[in-house]
Amino acid sequence: MIFGLFKKKSGNIAIVKRQYAALTAAARQPFLYTDLDVPDTVMGRFEMLSAILILYFRRTRSSARAGQEIAQEIVDAFFEDVDHSIRELGVGDASVPKKMKKLAGMFYGRLESYAAALEGRDAGALAAALRRNFHGDVEDAPSMRGLASYLLAVESVLSDTAEEAVETGQLRIPPAGT
Numbered sequence: 001m002i003f004g005l006f007k008k009k010s011g012n013i014a015i016v017k018r019q020y021a022a023l024t025a026a027a028r029q030p031f032l033y034t035d036l037d038v039p040d041t042v043m044g045r046f047e048m049l050s051a052i053l054i055l056y057f058r059r060t061r062s063s064a065r066a067g068q069e070i071a072q073e074i075v076d077a078f079f080e081d082v083d084h085s086i087r088e089l090g091v092g093d094a095s096v097p098k099k100m101k102k103l104a105g106m107f108y109g110r111l112e113s114y115a116a117a118l119e120g121r122d123a124g125a126l127a128a129a130l131r132r133n134f135h136g137d138v139e140d141a142p143s144m145r146g147l148a149s150y151l152l153a154v155e156s157v158l159s160d161t162a163e164e165a166v167e168t169g170q171l172r173i174p175p176a177g178t
Contacts, residue, residue, distance in 0.1 A: 015169035016073040019056075023074070024081075026173035027052040035177060036150060037142035039134060042089070046082070047134050050107050051151060052173060053078060054114050059158040060166055067166040079104065106133075118155055123148045150176050 027049040033040040038048050053074070060071035079100070086099050110133055117126035127148035135141035157174050165171045 012070060012073060015070055015167075016077060017169075019070065019169035019171060020074050020077045022169075022172060023052050023056055024049060029176050031175070031177035032147070032150075036147040037134070037144060038147065042085070044134065046103070046106075047110075049078070050110050051114065051130070051147075052154075053107075054111050055118075055151060055155050055158055055173075056171065057111070058115070058118065058155065059161065059171070063163060063166050067163060070167065070169065114151075117148075118152070121152060123152055126151065 027045065032038045032048055033044070038044050056074070057071055060067045063071070082103055083096065083100055086096055086103075087093075091099055110129075113129045113133075114126060117123075117129055123145065127144045130144040130147055130151075131141050134144060134147075154173055158171065161171055
C-alpha cells in the first residue's frame with residue numbers, strides 16, 4: 001500500500017508539470033499582450049497567469065479527489081514559481097516572505113473578485129475587475145472587455161471538459177484571437 005502512494009505521487013509530478021506548462025503557455029499567448037491590452041510586464045504576466053489559474057481552479061473545484069489533488073499541487077507549483085521569480089528579480093531573502101504574502105493576497109483577492117463576475121457571466125463586471133487589477137488607477141486604461149469576453153469563453157469550454165482531461169493533465173485552454 002505504501003508503495004502505491006509513492007507511485008501515485010510520482011505520477012502526479014508528470015501530470016502537474018504537464019498541466020502547469022499548458023496553463024503558463026496559455027497565459028503567455030502573444031495575442032493577449034498585443035490585442036487584449038494585457039501589459040507586457042512582470043506584473044502583467046502575473047495577472048494573466050493568475051486569471052488563467054483562477055479559471056482552472058474554478059473547473060477543478062467540482063472534480064473528483066484526483067483532480068482536486070492535482071489542482072492543489074498546481075497552486076503549490078505556482079507559488080514556488082513566483083518565489084523563484086522574485087528571487088531572480090533580485091529581491092533579498094529577508095524580503096521574499098513579505099512579497100510572497102502580498103502576492104498571495106493579491107491572487108486570492110482576484111479569485112474572489114473574478115468569481116463573482118464569472119458566476120453571473122457578467123462581462124462588464126469582469127472587465128471592470130480586470131481593468132482595476134491589470135491597470136490600477138490609470139485614468140485612460142483600456143476597457144478590458146476583449147479579455148473579459150475571452151475569459152468567459154474559456155470558462156465555458158473548461159466547464160465542458162471531461163474529467164479525464166483534468167485527472168491526466170490534458171486540460172487545454174483555447175487560444176485567444178480565434
